[in-house]
Amino acid sequence: MTPFPDTDAPPGSELFGPDPTANLLPGDGIVNYYGPILSVKDADRYFAALLADVPWKSDEVVIFGKRIETARKVAWFGDSAYGYTYSGTTRHALPWNAELRALKQLIEQTSGAIYNSCLLNLYHDGSEGMSWHSDDEKELARDAAIASLSLGAERKFSFKHKRTSATTSVTLEHGALLVMRGTTQTHWLHSLPKSKKVTAPRINLTFRTITCL
Ligand SMILES: O=C(O)CCC(=O)C(=O)O
């Protein structure tokens, strides 16, 4: 009997999950995937608390000049009531609640960066996603780390290079952390593709740094 029958990975690596120092991108930016940083029990607890306590609102996007309300819901929290403008609408950040304060501290420790705001997205099922974009709004500090925590249904997350169209994808697990660093937003787009296979909801939190306060 072979000791590691199911994998070509180095012995033991499957016990410790992904290597968070490995870069998912071939260059022009850095994306680290930490895998789950919360126990399933804690991830379940945060998912339920955020689903119930966050004042979820539809987002607005402009497609071919038309203003569309998304089925996906959003909320925005921050250190102070920052104004944040996208698709021609300015929103103001809500003050941190207890769950978000605890998650922010854990994610700052794990990722080695600090954040002053968090955008939350609620996808009710796989019919909702987010199309190709980069997080390059003028309010965001250039090249600052963006830390993404996933709760709920597993979803695929994809990157596409703006010039070469090279793509790469990762599965975002319940309770998992992904961090985009350096010039990632300058050179790469990312998306959360829709999927007919996903029937359960997912909450995503992206911790960010807003400038021009
Ligand atoms: O839901 C996700 O994983 C990604 C969300 C995202 O890209 C964003 O909010 O800018």
Ligand SMILES: [Fe+2]
């Ligand atoms: Fe994004």
